Amino acid sequence: MKVLRVSEDCITFLTQSPGQTGEVHSTFERAVNLLFYNGVLMTIVSDQMDLAPMTLQVSKGSLKSLGWHPGMPARCSGEGIIVGETPLAFIQAQKWSPSWDAGKATAEKLTRAEMLTRLEAFIKLLLIRGKPEGLLPYLCEASVLPHPGSCPADMAGNRYVDFVKGRLDQFVEAYRDGTDMGETRAVAAFSRLVGFGPGLTPSSDDFVAGFMAANLCAPYGQFMAREKLLKRNQKLASQAKGKTTVISEAMLAHAALGHVAQKYGKLLELLCLEPEGDLEAAALNALDHGDTSGTDFMTGAAAALMLSLNA
Amino acid sequence: MKPLNGLFEKQLRVVNLGLEAFYEDLKNQSVEVVQVDWRPPAGGNEKMLSLLGKLKGKK
């Protein structure tokens, strides 16, 4: 079994934490999570899965047959990691950057009108094809978002949205307040949101992740300098510690820096940059992520972009 | 080019778009098959179809 591709932050982690030990945290058909004892989560995925931050892809279609189980020891070696007795060397692997805009010409910009067109099409598609069991109905019920104007008749709220929409409104509004007061209020609102809803990465975490990542790529309506925005995101993400699943904590920490899974990165690229591409296919692909996770992430991203274009 | 790209020598791997019964029958025979959760593109909305279509071929 070889390592086919590896996310660059894994390599950084290796160089920064030689000899670090940990264990297998959770196992799935096509993914295995390792939790190192310094709190870092690393994911091994099969060749059927896309890459994401802190992820490496191995040359196997299914990971079940490896017989790995939670609690098995894992550690960093000079060349990569060792899980149980199995070494996985990073040297030959192709590198992948988790930064959504890595290597892309950020100097290019879409006009406002172009971006708005794309966003409208994207939101329409999201409302129809997204999983309504998570926070998607929020797009139609938010008080602080411009109404998307195309809510399907049967997009009723669900118990999750009903419970949390007020808090989402507070968070979203406070986040876009560039002052210190705004930051305090955003942190408070987030702490009343984190870890909420169905899923291994709870819906609200996916929403906030999408929201934070999309804010980093929105070319219009910026309310804060990028460096400050990154700091704000990291502060928020650190609030999640202990309040949600370990996997979700890691996801939020990455999204705060604009590091997102490959599927989401492709989507953000098509929404915020110039390149030609199949928006529908990218959106459908992202919707396939987890169960409601993809939808919730995109709901957060849509909310951020709607606000940025409306500002 | 080989006739039919050598289809007759390959193991069939099917993707099914539409009737579930076809998917179920293949699954029950242990044929490799995937069912697409298909919906009309753009929810059947013509205006959105053309919006999405424009994006595909841009530049």
Next chain:
Amino acid sequence: MAVQTTIRKNAYYDSVTLMLITKDLAKLPGVEDILVGMATELNKELAANLNLLTPELEALSANDFFVTAELSGEASMEMLVSALDALLSAKKSSAGSSYRPASLQTALSNEPELNLALISLPGRYAAAEVEKALDAGLHVMLFSDNVSIEDEKRLKEKAVSKQLLMMGPDCGTAMINHVPLAFCNVVRPGGIGIVGASGTGTQEIMSLIDQLGGGVSQVIGTGGRDLKTEIGGLMMLQAFEALIADPETKVIVLVSKPPAPEVAKKVLDLVNKAGKPVVVDFIGGDRTAIEAAGAVACISLEDAARKAVALLRGDAAPSDFSGFDVPEADIDALAAHEAGKKAPIQKYLRGLFTGGTLADEAMKLLGPDLGTIWSNIPLKPEEQLKDVKVSAEHTVIDFGDDAFTVGRPHPMIDPSTRSERIVKEAAPDVAVLLMDVVLGYGSHPDPAGEVAAQIREARENAAASGGDLTVIASVCGTEGDPQGLKASRETLSEAGAVVMPSNAQAVRLAAKIMKAIAKQGGERA
């Protein structure tokens, strides 16, 4: 009503599984309300809000999984837990098979080795998906109809240029690499390759090949319009060439309604290059051209099967088969016997078919003897049945035709369209009822059973009014089919039908009975 919780500490289940589990558990009887998730503070807050919080749940932490439910009646937590465990282990073992990508692209990115797309979407969306599949290098089987002939041409041209199959539109039957696709019978592997522009025609031929001890290498469908001028036989030609090049295929069978003459010529021109025997059934078409090209002509689907099997054995092509599996004298006796039971008023035949090609073959074989046969798919336009719901004189109906299938499933899937008609057809002046019963994948789980009761009732009604109804059925199927050939035949005989080994023989028996009746009528008059 009690609220109870079950927990799994530090347990991780993938999100798709969790959502599916929530839905499945919520459906159990006695489950009034249910909340499933990871025990974060906020989820506990929601649980409290819904009156679903319990001390056990309260004590959990964010990385623990919980199910909390309000149960009533006889529902118990044990029941819920065992259902949960069953679902969790079921999902684990079939992980991947419950996975449904949202689009063809996603399916391909997860499974790059896919090689065939089976498409049965509504017609107006089908063409776009076919195009995507062909662009991705997949072969296509297009079951959908209502695809324009322009789209068909364009897509087939693209397919041919990429050495890909584009079977359809309206292609219901194929067997590639011994995998039955859509409506298809289970036939043993062997050396006969079939290319068919007609679904049930193909099914009848392949089933009979199996019954005769032969087997098939590949069965390729082309869709019903392939041999029209506009399409020019694009798929027939491509498939024919592929079978010519295929070392497993020793005998080739081509079946279609009579093609446009210039298309027939293109197809027949290839026969010389085949280097193996070619049997051609242009159902009812002109045999001269076929024989001139060096191919073997046929008088029925059964005849095509018999000739193919003989050629596969290395025998010379036998002469046309227009007989029966049992001595003809026995059949004549049977016909006379059946005719003898009829009341003088009984003089008409009704054919009720689920397979269009079988209905068509029946009419072509009966035509010479019966004269005018009304139908919804008539041989001559002037024989179009005025009201498809009302038969008149001799009538043959194809229940798979559009007139019956708008808004209703095809009769091979839902036999009720036809079975509802059976009793109605047993009018006092009807002597013989002719029908097909098609087995195989795609068909109803028990097509024979679905007509048995109606056959009985129809015959009882006829007897009660002083007459006798002969019901003749043929079963298009094999022992390998899920429904079982033998079992299906027995069901029909027990219901009082005369079961014949093929559509052609069933039709010929019907013709003999009708002739005997006419003779009686002459003698009685």
